[in-house]
Amino acid sequence: MIPRSFDYLRPSTLQEAVQMLDRYEESKVLAGGQSLIALMKLRLASPKYIVDITRIPGLSYVREEDGKILIGALTTHDMVENSPLIRQKCPILSEAAGRIGDQQIRNRGTIAGTLCHADPSADVPTAFLALDGEVVALGKDGERLIKAADFFQDFFTTALNPNEVVREVRVPVLPPKTGTAYIKHARREGDFAIVAVAAIITLDSNGVCKSASISLGSVGSTPLRAVEVEKALVGKKLTDEVIVSASELADRGISPPSDIHGSAEYRAEMAKVFTKRAIRLALSRIGG
Ligand SMILES: Cc1cc2nc3c(=O)[nH]c(=O)nc-3n(C[C@H](O)[C@H](O)[C@H](O)COP(=O)(O)OP(=O)(O)OC[C@H]3O[C@@H](n4cnc5c(N)ncnc54)[C@H](O)[C@@H]3O)c2cc1C
Incomplete structure (x- = not known):
């Protein structure tokens, strides 16, 4: 049309x-x-x-400052996927950006664009929520910071006012002994997620889980934190038994849609399966 x-x-x-x-x-x-x-x-x-806004100069960059990675609003998915800095210090964001659509989409789509579009099935918002990221929004009264947990409000709805523009996206430099994984269950490569999981696990020096941040995509009107799963991991040695029983809690607090790609029941079950896989993968990626 x-x-x-x-x-x-x-x-x-x-x-x-x-x-x-x-x-x-x-x-x-x-x-x-x-x-x-x-x-x-x-x-x-x-x-x-x-x-x-695409001809406004200076909005496409990736740099590190004060323990954070600052990403200009017009930075493309391709740049996020391939940035050496993001790959090294916040690899889950590169992994999520690399799962978006196909190369043509990743060449043109932008990090602020996908966050502001706020599709609960999109890849980067799910990783951004697990990262506790933030956006810098510019309005007529100046700038304000909006945290990921406050940013996504409903289907395709954010906390931005109609006259605000996102200038920058910020994510943390991840600490040592951290492993991450973003995995998505889709019908074909390049499709939107039926269910997606972002997992960030940090261990202490004794190999005990110090922090766990797990978020789920495509199971509600916004990306959602799997708070019960996180609680079941923190303070424990992550044996496979612990991972399996924590992942069984991934359907708590979600309200998945039913559509031609899967029923709500199917998505709830897949949330558990893919949470388990994401935690295992994140754990296997933790270096010495
Ligand atoms: C065929 C196809 C397949 C796709 N597959 C996937 C996929 O698998 N996974 C996935 O996550 N996404 C997918 N996408 C969507 C893609 O990620 C888009 O790039 C992204 O959703 C929007 O980014 P954009 O820069 O193109 O934004 P635009 O389309 O230009 O804008 C999107 C929205 O954000 C607002 N906006 C944009 N920038 C700003 C800003 N700086 N401040 C305030 N508001 C802003 C716009 O007003 C608009 O409401 C797909 C798209 C297509 C066409």
Whole structure:
């Protein structure tokens, strides 16, 4: 289908973008366009104004500062997947970005775009939640930090105000003795997740689980933390018995949808299976 007609605006700074979003009702930011344009063609979104931020300089970077990795809003999925810094210090984000669609999508789609789109089946949001990441949002009153736990509010809904733009995404540099895994259950490579799991496990010097962060995608209206699973891991030696019994709790607090790809019951069962696999894989990746 052809989108409804709209006015195209091209700010040269983010401040100008914010002014435009503030001035024009029913305006939308355009980044990689990999979700927004599809929605407009289906007429599921019909903004009157498109604010194209892609020509604003200085929004595509990856750098480390004060124990965090700072990622510019327009950094593409391909750059996140292949950044040596992210691969070394926060590998789960690279792994999740590398599972998005196909290479063409990863060349154009952006990290802020997938977070702001807030599809509960998307890959990067699930990893971002497990990482306790944060976004820097710029509005007309200045900047504010929004934590991952507060950012995703409902299906395709975030805590951003209509006149705010994400300028930067921040994730932690992971501590030593940490292993991570992002795995997704999809019908074919490149499809959206039926169920996805992000697992981050840190051990202490005695090999006991010091912290566990597990999040699930495609089992609710937002990515969800598997709090009961985390509690069942922390403070224990992660024997396979402990992993298996903790993973059985992965269906607590989720509300999976039923669709042509799987029933709610199937997704709940897969949440347990893939949680178990993700924890095992994360554990196997912990170096000395
Ligand atoms: C064929 C196909 C397959 C795909 N497969 C997958 C997949 O397997 N897994 C997956 O996770 N995703 C998948 N995607 C979606 C892909 O990840 C998109 O790139 C991503 O969802 C949106 O990023 P974008 O930069 O293209 O954003 P856009 O489409 O430009 O924007 C998306 C939304 O975010 C808003 N937005 C964008 N940037 C900002 C910003 N800086 N501040 C405020 N708001 C902003 C826009 O206004 C819009 O509402 C697929 C897409 C396609 C077309």
